[in-house]
Amino acid sequence: MDGISIAGLGKGFGGAQVLRGVSLGVAAGEFVALLGPSGCGKSTLLRCIAGIERPDSGSIRIGGREVTGLRPSQRDVAMVFQSYALYPHLTVEENVAVPLAMRRLNAAQRLPLIGALLPGTRAARDSITRDVRGAAEALGLGPMLSRRPGQLSGGQRQRVALARAIVRRPAAFLMDEPLSNLDASLRVQTRREIVAIHKAAGVATVYVTHDQSEALTMADRVAVMQAGEILQIAPPAEIYADPQDLRVATFIGSPR
Ligand code: ADP
Numbered sequence: 001m002d003g004i005s006i007a008g009l010g011k012g013f014g015g016a017q018v019l020r021g022v023s024l025g026v027a028a029g030e031f032v033a034l035l036g037p038s039g040c041g042k043s044t045l046l047r048c049i050a051g052i053e054r055p056d057s058g059s060i061r062i063g064g065r066e067v068t069g070l071r072p073s074q075r076d077v078a079m080v081f082q083s084y085a086l087y088p089h090l091t092v093e094e095n096v097a098v099p100l101a102m103r104r105l106n107a108a109q110r111l112p113l114i115g116a117l118l119p120g121t122r123a124a125r126d127s128i129t130r131d132v133r134g135a136a137e138a139l140g141l142g143p144m145l146s147r148r149p150g151q152l153s154g155g156q157r158q159r160v161a162l163a164r165a166i167v168r169r170p171a172a173f174l175m176d177e178p179l180s181n182l183d184a185s186l187r188v189q190t191r192r193e194i195v196a197i198h199k200a201a202g203v204a205t206v207y208v209t210h211d212q213s214e215a216l217t218m219a220d221r222v223a224v225m226q227a228g229e230i231l232q233i234a235p236p237a238e239i240y241a242d243p244q245d246l247r248v249a250t251f252i253g254s255p256r
């Protein structure tokens with residue numbers, strides 16, 4: 001399978017079992033929302049997929065490759081968090097270009113050269129510029145390519161973080177509650193933009209949220225999670241119409 005494939009993932013912290021044998025497949029081009037109450041293990045599962053956390057058991061494949069023991073930089077993943085770390089001294093265009101420029105440099109060169117972006121031949125530079133502008137424009141950032149993060153609103157900064165994540169066309173796109181720092185009207189608008197960039201990139205996407213309306217409006221399938229387990233995974237309409245057990249029905253039926 002080309003997207004993400006997880007089998008029997010287990011993870012504990014101290015004595016607490018946080019993931020209890022989670023299995024999940026996300027096809028290339030599919031958008032899966034991980035929906036569940038705070039503390040049920042959503043972020044831990046996402047961090048295991050990203051390679052930030054090491055699972056105790058189970059396996060993870062991304063883009064057809066076994067990655068369970070690999071570091072984040074060795075996996076073809078991009079992750080966006082609720083707080084977004086942009087480089088304050090770089091412009092929007094340079095921030096979005098960082099992953100493409102990094103890919104062209106070896107580790108020893110990276111740090112001193114981070115300010116001297118867009119290295120290499122003219123053809124390589126042109127291709128980076130094209131990809132960067134495409135990603136930025138998809139997120140409505142076209143008019144602000146030369147601004148710095150300090151001159152942007154919170155919503156615009158989050159869009160820069162999204163453009164930076166998607167620009168190198170990862171096999172897996174992981175988002176952990178990326179809208180929770182935005183105000184309500186901006187959240188709804190940014191939802192649409194996230195779905196649009198996911199579709200344009202055709203990437204396997206896992207979107208963590210505790211917000212039902214986000215999960216149900218954005219995702220192709222919703223995985224309802226509770227206490228370290230996926231209780232049900234199905235298209236949004238099916239989760240509503242046919243909850244598989246009382247725990248799903250209770251969670252979906254409860255007021256937010
Ligand atoms: P969610 O994202 O669904 O809110 P998390 O995956 O963040 O849940 O956390 C699940 C449980 O694991 C929580 O009880 C949390 O306190 C615990 N946990 C998460 N990360 C760690 C950690 N690094 N060390 C200890 N406990 C952790």
Ligand code: MG
Nearest residue numbers: 042043044176
């Ligand atoms: Mg979380």
